[in-house]
Amino acid sequence: MPELPEVETVKETLKTKLIGKKIEQVFVYHNNVVEYPEVDLFINCLSNQTIQNIERRGKWLLFELDNYYLLSHLRMEGKYFFREKEEPKLSHELVKFDFTDNESLRYHDTRKFGKMHLLKKEEIWNKKPLNELGLEPWDSNLTIDYLKQKYKNKTIPIKTALLDQGIITGIGNIYADEILYLSHIYPLKKSCDLTKKELQNIILHTRNVLSRAIELGGTTIRSFSSSEGVHGLFQNELYIHGKTECENCHTKVIKTKVGGRGTYYCPKCQKK
Numbered sequence: 001m002p003e004l005p006e007v008e009t010v011k012e013t014l015k016t017k018l019i020g021k022k023i024e025q026v027f028v029y030h031n032n033v034v035e036y037p038e039v040d041l042f043i044n045c046l047s048n049q050t051i052q053n054i055e056r057r058g059k060w061l062l063f064e065l066d067n068y069y070l071l072s073h074l075r076m077e078g079k080y081f082f083r084e085k086e087e088p089k090l091s092h093e094l095v096k097f098d099f100t101d102n103e104s105l106r107y108h109d110t111r112k113f114g115k116m117h118l119l120k121k122e123e124i125w126n127k128k129p130l131n132e133l134g135l136e137p138w139d140s141n142l143t144i145d146y147l148k149q150k151y152k153n154k155t156i157p158i159k160t161a162l163l164d165q166g167i168i169t170g171i172g173n174i175y176a177d178e179i180l181y182l183s184h185i186y187p188l189k190k191s192c193d194l195t196k197k198e199l200q201n202i203i204l205h206t207r208n209v210l211s212r213a214i215e216l217g218g219t220t221i222r223s224f225s226s227s228e229g230v231h232g233l234f235q236n237e238l239y240i241h242g243k244t245e246c247e248n249c250h251t252k253v254i255k256t257k258v259g260g261r262g263t264y265y266c267p268k269c270q271k272k
């Protein structure tokens with residue numbers, strides 16, 4: 001699944017190609033990808049809109065148009081490709097955006113879990129899905145007190161709480177393991193039991209891990225590739241996720257499930 005750093009990489013790649021392009025026509029081949037509004041309205045509203053900018057919030061891509069924001073979440077397998085307009089439909093192509101020049105943008109998704117919303121510009125921050133998102137990792141409001149408040153009644157494991165997009169947005173499964181390893185925290189520790197020092201470490205390492213991953217273009221675990229096939233290097237720098245031995249103490253890494261998600265930790269560096 002593309003995580004925040006991969007979505008950031010996709011965003012940067014799309015920006016270099018798309019800003020200033022005017023949408024001529026949109027084809028939706030799989031209606032379920034359009035969550036809001038109705039597909040016909042979605043198609044009508046998009047025609048003649050120019051792409052002004054592309055931003056990211058959590059794992060959502062935000063295409064800023066003249067009057068709207070097009071929001072796109074890649075979920076498990078969503079990808080964007082650039083093709084000439086006349087080139088035939090790709091297999092698993094769900095949406096095609098034709099521009100007024102010769103080019104088109106194709107949304108491709110083998111699993112069909114990706115979602116798109118089209119909202120009026122003034123609506124995006126107080127409507128689903130963006131109003132449900134927590135703080136960005138680099139938001140100055142992300143403090144020890146903020147996390148203490150959010151976790152105080154939570155008895156769920158910290159690994160699970162880190163994946164809650166309503167608290168901090170953009171931490172996916174691989175990065176949660178990395179953050180807890182670097183913070184020396186046992187993944188099953190109850191969120192409400194974390195000390196100030198541990199919360200501080202979580203904030204520090206969330207920022208470090210995600211910044212480093214963005215710098216390296218995201219991981220390429222599973223089938224992720226950005227729109228132009230940019231490959232990330234971060235997987236070469238993972239400390240714990242997918243490893244068999246701890247680099248720090250050479251203890252055998254434990255692989256388990258927490259909240260249904262594959263979780264790696266060092267029993268010596270991340271004591272109960």
Ligand SMILES: [Zn+2]
Nearest residue numbers: 246249266269
């Ligand atoms: Zn260790």
